[in-house]
Amino acid sequence: MQTEEQLQALWRARALRYVLIYLLLACVLVTLRYQGREVYPNLRQLSATRTELQREQEELSLRVQTLTSEQRIRAWALENGMVPYAQAGKQTQVLGPGVAAATPLPDQPTPTRLTVRTAWK
Amino acid sequence: MEMKIRVRSRVMQVVALLAFCTLVWAYAQLEWGLPQGVRRAVVQVRGSIVTEDGSVLARSVGDKRVYPNGPLAGQLLGMMGDTSGLEGLEAAYDSRLSAGQNLTLTIDPAIQAAAEGVLKAAVLEHQAEYGSVVALDTKTGKVLATANYPAFDPNSWRGQDASVRRNRAFLDRFEPGSTIKGLVVAAAIQENLTTPDSVYDTPMSRRIGTRRIGATIHDAVAHPGMLTTTQILRYSSNVGMSHVVEHFPNALLYRYLSQYGFGQDMPLPSVQAATGSLQPLRNWDDVVRTTNAFGQGMSATTLQLAVAYNTLANGGLYVAPRLVIGEGQPQPHEVISAETARTTRELLHKVVSEGIPQAAGIKGYALAGKTGTAQVVVGGRYSDTIYDSVFAGFFPSDRPRVTLAIMVHGAKERYHGSMLAAPIYRDVAAAILSKWAEPPEQPTTEPNP
Numbered sequence: 001m002q003t004e005e006q007l008q009a010l011w012r013a014r015a016l017r018y019v020l021i022y023l024l025l026a027c028v029l030v031t032l033r034y035q036g037r038e039v040y041p042n043l044r045q046l047s048a049t050r051t052e053l054q055r056e057q058e059e060l061s062l063r064v065q066t067l068t069s070e071q072r073i074r075a076w077a078l079e080n081g082m083v084p085y086a087q088a089g090k091q092t093q094v095l096g097p098g099v100a101a102a103t104p105l106p107d108q109p110t111p112t113r114l115t116v117r118t119a120w121k
Numbered sequence: 122m123e124m125k126i127r128v129r130s131r132v133m134q135v136v137a138l139l140a141f142c143t144l145v146w147a148y149a150q151l152e153w154g155l156p157q158g159v160r161r162a163v164v165q166v167r168g169s170i171v172t173e174d175g176s177v178l179a180r181s182v183g184d185k186r187v188y189p190n191g192p193l194a195g196q197l198l199g200m201m202g203d204t205s206g207l208e209g210l211e212a213a214y215d216s217r218l219s220a221g222q223n224l225t226l227t228i229d230p231a232i233q234a235a236a237e238g239v240l241k242a243a244v245l246e247h248q249a250e251y252g253s254v255v256a257l258d259t260k261t262g263k264v265l266a267t268a269n270y271p272a273f274d275p276n277s278w279r280g281q282d283a284s285v286r287r288n289r290a291f292l293d294r295f296e297p298g299s300t301i302k303g304l305v306v307a308a309a310i311q312e313n314l315t316t317p318d319s320v321y322d323t324p325m326s327r328r329i330g331t332r333r334i335g336a337t338i339h340d341a342v343a344h345p346g347m348l349t350t351t352q353i354l355r356y357s358s359n360v361g362m363s364h365v366v367e368h369f370p371n372a373l374l375y376r377y378l379s380q381y382g383f384g385q386d387m388p389l390p391s392v393q394a395a396t397g398s399l400q401p402l403r404n405w406d407d408v409v410r411t412t413n414a415f416g417q418g419m420s421a422t423t424l425q426l427a428v429a430y431n432t433l434a435n436g437g438l439y440v441a442p443r444l445v446i447g448e449g450q451p452q453p454h455e456v457i458s459a460e461t462a463r464t465t466r467e468l469l470h471k472v473v474s475e476g477i478p479q480a481a482g483i484k485g486y487a488l489a490g491k492t493g494t495a496q497v498v499v500g501g502r503y504s505d506t507i508y509d510s511v512f513a514g515f516f517p518s519d520r521p522r523v524t525l526a527i528m529v530h531g532a533k534e535r536y537h538g539s540m541l542a543a544p545i546y547r548d549v550a551a552a553i554l555s556k557w558a559e560p561p562e563q564p565t566t567e568p569n570p
Contacts, residue, residue: 007126014130018137025141029148058182065177065189070234074552078238086483086554090561 168218170198170210173446176230179211179275186211188275194226194233195273196288208286211275213391214445225446227263232256235552236268243529243545244270249510250531253290254549255427259521262431262440262450266549267291267424291387291394294420295528298493299357299538300513301416303472304429306350307465308377309365311457315350317468321364323348329363330407338363338411341494354468354491355476359415366414371405378413380439380456381429383421388441388451397421416493427526430490430513433469434521437462470518481512481543483551485561490514490525490546492538497530507531512542516550517562523553 066072167186170179179188179198186201199209205219206212214224236254244252256266267290273281287293309315323346326339344356353361366374379385384399397420400409412418421429424442432439437457441450457465469489473481482488493511496503510529515521527542527549535541 010126011129014133018133022137022141026144029145033148055183062180062182062187062189066191069190069193070230071190071193071238074234074238084548084551084555085558086486086551086561087548090485 165219165221167201168221168223170218170224170226172226172228172230174230178226178228178230186275190230191276192272192274193230193237194228194267195275196269196286196290197226197228197267198275200275200278200286209275209288210392210445213393227258227265227443227446228267229256229265231556232549232553233266233268235556236266236549237270237272239545239548239552240268240270240527240529241272243541244532247510247529247532247534247536247541249529249533249536249541251284251289251293252527252529252545253293253423254545255290255423255526256549256553257427257431257442257524259431259434259515259524260440262428262442264424264442264444265523288393290423291389291392292422293528293530294395294397294422295497295509295511295530296417296419296495297421297426297513298416298495298509298511299359300426300430300491300493300511300526301414301419302354302357302362303433303465303469303491303513304378304381305362305374305414306354306365306468307433307457307461308374309350309369310464311377311461312369312373314369315365317349317351317464319350320347321349321353321361322346323353323358323361323364325360327360327363329411334406334408336408336412338415351468351471354472357492362414363411366410369410369414371410372402374410374413375399375402375405377456378419380454381432382425382439383419383429387422387424387428389444390448392444394424395422397425416495423526423528426511426513426528427524430515430526431524432456433462433465434515434524435462466515466518466521469514473514473518477539477543480539481514481547483547483554486516486550486554486559487518487562488514488516488547488550489518489521490543492543494536494538508536510536510538510541512538512546514546516554517559523550525549 167181169177169181171177177189178194179186181187188195188198197209199211200207201211206215210224210226211218218224236256240252240254243249252270254266254268255264257263258265267288269287269289271285273285278286306315310317323340323344325343326337328335328337330336338359340356340358340360342356342358344352344358348356348358348361350361350365352358353365378399383397386396387394399419400413409418428439428442435453436459437455438453439456440453443450466489469491470487472491473488477492481490481492490512491514493509493513495509495511496505497507497509498504499507508531510532511527513526515524525546527545529541529545532541
């Protein structure tokens with residue numbers, strides 16, 4: 001049978017042990033967080049960069065669409081004196097004999113026999 | 122005693138574990154800043170308005186609505202307010218766009234740009250007030266272009282006048298004038314009331330109706346005293362048309378005009394389009410029938426005129442126009458037979474090739490159509506100074522692929538249909554034929570002028 005004093009001592013020791021374990025785990029947690037302290041700022045920076053790049057991409061795609069619009073191409077063509085194909089002058093001409101076609105290679109006979117050689121190691 | 126100690130021990134271990142978990146949870150809360158039970162609000166991006174070839178006509182960038190092609194089809198697209206569409210397709214399809222769904226249009230950006238460019242140049246050159254052009258795909262009724270001038274840029278709509286935002290091609294009603302003659306001749310041929318070679322006595326003016334209720338109609342273009350139906354169209358003779366419809370029953374002609382779409386609701390779902398008007402049948406007499414035969418006393422929009430002429434181009438079938446992919450379309454209905462449509466197309470081809478080859482023709486290509494020059498009603502009377510220059514036609518005339526209708530209002534110079542609307546038709550047709558790289562049908566031996 002343990003005396004009251006012995007029980008109290010036992011509980012004091014256990015309480016102290018548990019508190020120390022708790023503090024130790026807390027320190028481990030804080031240490032882990034301290035070691036990864038750069039991760040979150042980097043993630044935020046990357047997220048901001050991604051948002052900015054997406055915005056730039058959208059602006060550029062809009063600019064490309066505007067610069068390659070049909071009205072712009074048509075206006076440029078007319079300014080440079082181009083005429084629509086349907087209204088452009090056309091002439092018909094009989095084609096001459098042209099360049100003689102190259103002589104085709106003589107027909108090679110189609111092989112009808114397949115020879116298989118097996119080499120055994 | 123030993124049992125109690127063990128139980129107490131276990132309880133203390135659990136409490137310690139809970140305390141540690143609480144610490145971890147509190148740390149996580151601080152670190153990630155996530156309050157419990159609150160969801161991040163999801164912002165729905167407004168749908169884009171695109172064309173079938175993938176061109177983007179309207180899209181949202183951040184919280185701003187952008188129209189990358191500027192004023193291209195500006196009146197058709199409409200514009201956005203702070204949170205919702207205010208006019209045009211932005212308003213008509215606001216709920217669908219707000220839900221993030223895209224809208225695909227039948228508009229062809231190249232044809233739209235060509236129509237807008239040609240229209241603008243002509244309106245400025247002839248000092249007109251405004252104009253509109255509609256282009257349809259003959260077989261399907263797809264609206265390939267709906268051009269208006271003055272142009273409207275939805276990117277900067279604040280401060281612009283409401284009249285600039287108006288989609289005139291769909292909303293402005295006007296008397297179509299002599300363009301109606303092609304449709305009425307087709308109806309008369311269908312009813313065996315005339316043939317292309319029927320000959321009529323055609324002085325430059327003729328009195329119609331009774332002595333009490335009558336009118337004298339005049340022709341504007343000098344012509345021989347006897348004309349065939351083919352020549353009536355070529356010389357645009359009102360007197361000749363009065364003969365063509367002389368024995369046409371009022372109710373029957375009224376029915377044909379209705380079946381062409383005049384005076385009827387435009388079967389375009391969700392999009393605002395005016396109806397135009399025909400005089401009620403009970404008011405029809407000889408004068409009304411005759412004046413309707415050359416397009417006076419009735420009204421239509423540029424879209425209605427294009428859809429009506431598309432009937433001639435499409436083998437006599439009335440095909441409802443389509444603007445938005447995925448929307449329903451009524452079944453086509455036959456107005457005239459395929460044979461009658463083919464005959465009429467040949468007559469309209471001669472109108473261009475023999476009547477106005479320079480104004481409306483392109484060497485080597487078969488174009489067909491009819492001009493119209495309509496006096497505008499001002500203060501209940503026909504004005505002598507304000508005219509609508511109109512043209513409707515299709516090409517190639519033997520196997521049409523595109524139907525065009527043009528209207529220009531209030532030109533101060535050379536306002537006749539053959540001088541203003543016909544060249545617009547020719548140049549838009551040239552742009553479309555060039556886009557197709559369509560070779561000429563007949564060999565040419567000298568350059569185009």
